[in-house]
Amino acid sequence: MPTGRPGRPxxxxxxxxxxxxxxxxVLLVSRDRTPENxxxxxxxxxGTVLGExxxxxxxxxxxxxxxxxxxxxxxxxxxxxxxxPAAPAPTSSPVSSPTRTTSSKTTxxxxxxxxxxxxxxxxxxxxxxxxxxATRVLKAGxxxxxxxxxxxxxxxxxLVVYDENNKARWATMTFGSNYQAVFQxxxxLVVYTSANRPVWASNTYGHNGSVLKIQEDGNxxxxxxxRAIWASNTQH
Numbered sequence: 608m609p610t611g612r613p614g615r616p617x618x619x620x621x622x623x624x625x626x627x628x629x630x631x632x633v634l635l636v637s638r639d640r641t642p643e644n645x646x647x648x649x650x651x652x653x654g655t656v657l658g659e660x661x662x663x664x665x666x667x668x669x670x671x672x673x674x675x676x677x678x679x680x681x682x683x684x685x686x687x688x689x690x691x692p693a694a695p696a697p698t699s700s701p702v703s704s705p706t707r708t709t710s711s712k713t714t715x716x717x718x719x720x721x722x723x724x725x726x727x728x729x730x731x732x733x734x735x736x737x738x739x740x741a742t743r744v745l746k747a748g749x750x751x752x753x754x755x756x757x758x759x760x761x762x763x764x765x766l767v768v769y770d771e772n773n774k775a776r777w778a779t780m781t782f783g784s785n786y787q788a789v790f791q792x793x794x795x796l797v798v799y800t801s802a803n804r805p806v807w808a809s810n811t812y813g814h815n816g817s818v819l820k821i822q823e824d825g826n827x828x829x830x831x832x833x834r835a836i837w838a839s840n841t842q843h
Contacts, residue, residue, distance in 0.1 A: 739819040741792040747785055756825040756841060760788045766798050766807070768827055768841045776825070776841035779807040790819045794831060809837045 733754040745751065745760040755771050764786035768777040785801035794814030798807040811817065814831040821827050826842035828835050 735823045737821040739790055739821075741790055741794070741815075741817065743790045743819070745788040747787065751821055753821040753823075755823060755843070756821050756827065758788075758821060758827055760786070764798075764800075764806075768839050770825055770841070770843060776843070777827070777839040781806045794829060794836070796829065796837070811837045 733752060735754050737751050737753045739751065745758070745766075747760055747762045747764070749760055751758040756776070757769050759767050759769060761767060762784070764781050764783035766779040766781065766786075766788045767775050770776050779798050781798050783800055783806075786798055786806070788796065788798050790796050791812070792815060793812045794817030795812035796809040796819065797805050799805055809829060811829050811831075814829075814836055817829055817831045817836065819827070819829050822842070824842040827839040829837040
């Protein structure tokens with residue numbers, strides 16, 4: 608056998624050994640890329656990003672859960688993070704504000720009440736007394752009205768003194784239509800019919816300048832120079 612060239616068996620063995628040496632690194636590289644090994648690497652990375660106990664960096668507040676590796680996952684999958692559901696956006700109500708609605712209603716009701724119920728005019732206060740000089744005529748339906756008494760010529764022809772409670776205190780007891788009472792210049796108080804005929808009189812004639820007074824005590828008096836010459840005697 609020549610000494611400078613190896614034989615075929617030796618070459619074949621060398622080729623097999625070379626193939627084995629080449630295959631071993633490839634197998635090692637392939638083993639590092641198995642899903643099980645890859646998932647552990649991804650899990651380690653996920654633990655860092657998702658905020659484990661020792662992770663206090665900027666990424667920690669955004670983590671919501673920690674991913675766990677699974678042997679059934681492929682190397683292309685990444686850990687899933689469960690997101691919290693977003694809060695529903697507030698919906699605007701087409702109804703007006705309750706306070707504003709109540710206020711407008713209250714204003715409207717108040718206005719309607721004021722319109723439907725106008726304030727009554729204040730009744731004028733009556734004088735404490737009334738003094739009448741001649742000549743004064745009271746036709747049917749007319750009244751001399753003081754605070755505690757009123758002298759009223761009724762439509763039925765009767766001249767009546769009423770008190771503040773509308774109670775009849777004195778009357779001429781004359782009856783007929785269109786009668787009238789006259790306090791004359793001679794000081795006489797007379798009731799006349801529609802034919803101008805006297806049917807009642809105070810019989811105080813001859814006292815010119817006399818005054819007929821409805822007093823504060825409810826009495827009706829005829830005075831001549833401060834002296835009472837006739838009275839209804841209705842004081843109370």
